[in-house]
Amino acid sequence: MAGHALSLVSAEWDLPEPGVNNNSIFSYLKKEAPDGRVYVEQGSVTEGHAAAKQVVETEFYKHYVVHALMEPNTVLAQVINDKLRSGRQHKPFCHGIAHLYPRTKIRD
Numbered sequence: 001m002a003g004h005a006l007s008l009v010s011a012e013w014d015l016p017e018p019g020v021n022n023n024s025i026f027s028y029l030k031k032e033a034p035d036g037r038v039y040v041e042q043g044s045v046t047e048g049h050a051a052a053k054q055v056v057e058t059e060f061y062k063h064y065v066v067h068a069l070m071e072p073n074t075v076l077a078q079v080i081n082d083k084l085r086s087g088r089q090h091k092p093f094c095h096g097i098a099h100l101y102p103r104t105k106i107r108d
Contacts, residue, residue: 025064054079 020028049055056077076087 022064026061 078085
């Protein structure tokens with residue numbers, strides 16, 4: 001019955017070229033995003049940076065996910081006795097800091 005119903009359907013559509021791709025979507029979204037809102041603000045990033053032995057700043061991207069994750073993807077790195085210990089949601093995020101340490105000194 002479903003096959004017969006399908007045979008009765010006729011559809012036509014145009015498939016436009018996408019304006020962005022996985023390499024350009026992030027810059028597009030940054031440019032088009034509205035100003036953010038701060039709901040809770042406490043502590044001082046400036047003081048935290050001043051107190052830190054080393055500050056590593058970078059941006060991490062994974063492939064664009066259309067279903068709009070509610071949580072931020074995070075990584076936490078802790079150096080104890082010159083060994084890096086990381087906790088993260090997705091292993092690829094650690095690669096942004098792992099190059100600073102030999103593999104023998106990284107504990108996942």
